[in-house]
Amino acid sequence: MERAIPFRRLIISLLFVLTGCKEFIEPSIQDRKVNLLAPAANTESIQYAQSFWWEPVEDALKYRLQVVSPNFTNTARLILDTLITPNRFNFTLDPGNYEWRVRAENGSSQTAYTTSNFIIYASSIKDQQVQLQVPANNSVTASGSQTFSWLKLYGAEQYHLEIDTNNFADEKVLFFDKTTPNLEYNVPLTRDKIYQWRVKALNDTAESKWSAIQNVTFDSTPPAQVTLTTPATGVAATSPVTLRWDAAATAARYQLVIYKSDQTTPYSSIFPVSLTTTSYTFTGVLGEKVYWQVRAIDAIGNVGAYSELRNFTVQ
Structure with missing residues (x-):
């Protein structure tokens, strides 16, 4: 029993290493196969709107979907050639004979194409x-x-x-x-x-x-104006200075600007800086007076008004 404990630990360690490696080393998918689901092979339909659907492939990041008429051997028309993330794609076609194929892809490998065919007949709209x-x-x-x-x-x-x-x-x-x-x-x-x-x-x-x-x-409503909390305006603040403000209800991110003492020139080329937090740590030159303000931006890009313009002196 005393020797079994180290052995178990070795197995657990190996499993951890193998699992962890998968996060850093992308698995090859070249030997895997895409299984097409719809339209099934030799389908005959009067529906112009078709939903192309296949089973997901493990470790695939995207899928290459191609549709031609009448087939890939004697192609008269390329209808679709698209790279998509989901395993379903809707498209509307004219009456005719078609072949379609899909391959799975990730950053370093790809499967072979799987091909199928179908026919669409003319019908009243x-x-x-x-x-x-x-x-x-x-x-x-x-x-x-x-x-x-x-x-x-x-x-x-x-x-x-x-x-x-x-x-x-x-x-x-x-x-x-x-x-x-x-x-x-x-x-x-x-x-x-x-x-x-x-x-x-x-x-x-x-x-x-x-x-x-x-x-x-x-939605054209911008987030509310940001309220600054610390440091208070006009104070001497010890460097590094933590700037804080209240969260805005609909904000997805914040834009912070720190100005030089002229109140218009950005303190450095990194400003304005985009943040998802409600604080920022600033290191400035001792004795220098700087100004700062923040505004909120929501998830679809509506921009709120800037907060008040505050200043502090670095000490």
Whole structure:
């Protein structure tokens, strides 16, 4: 039993080393395989909107998705060649024969491609659904000028865009309602709200189903003005000096500026400095008088007003 304890410790140490090494040495994925899920091989469909889906590969960071027509042996058209992080990608295609393939990648290796094929047959647009592009669902923006865009739908001549702030409860009272032949439309957002948007395609004889409804939040409200706490203005402070301020409710980060005694020239090239904390340690020249102020910035870039301008003398 006395000899078993060191042996257990050796095993535990080896496991720790092997586990820890994985964090620093990226595993090779070249011998792994991507398993495609949908569309399955030889699928025949009348749906123009397709969702490409495959099983995640362990230690993969991204996936290379390619779609061609009619196949990779005799390629007439390259439809898609994109590098993405998730293991699913939505796209709208015209009727035709297609092959698609995926490989997994990380920083140092990649798998072989896995390939599959499918066919899309022509159908009335009333059986179809428009796929929305941007803004992404549940995104937040500080820009009052928002471009809404969607993918082309085969057979469509125009697109009907609706935007609302009440979940389309009353289609007679919408925030925005427009028909356009284009695949995007720029709309000014006027109030801080959650906006719902959807699109359907039209031609002379039919109209498609409405797209899925997506949300975008417009937030133009900046964080509150920052309140400085220490040091008090006009004091002599021992170097290094810890500058502190109160947290602002919606702040994601803070911008601190320290000025020379003229109150306008940054103390050094590092200022203004961006911080996620509510304090900063400053080392200055003894006897020098400096000024400082802070402002808050939220997660989407709204910038609050600067705090009061305080000063102290380094001692």
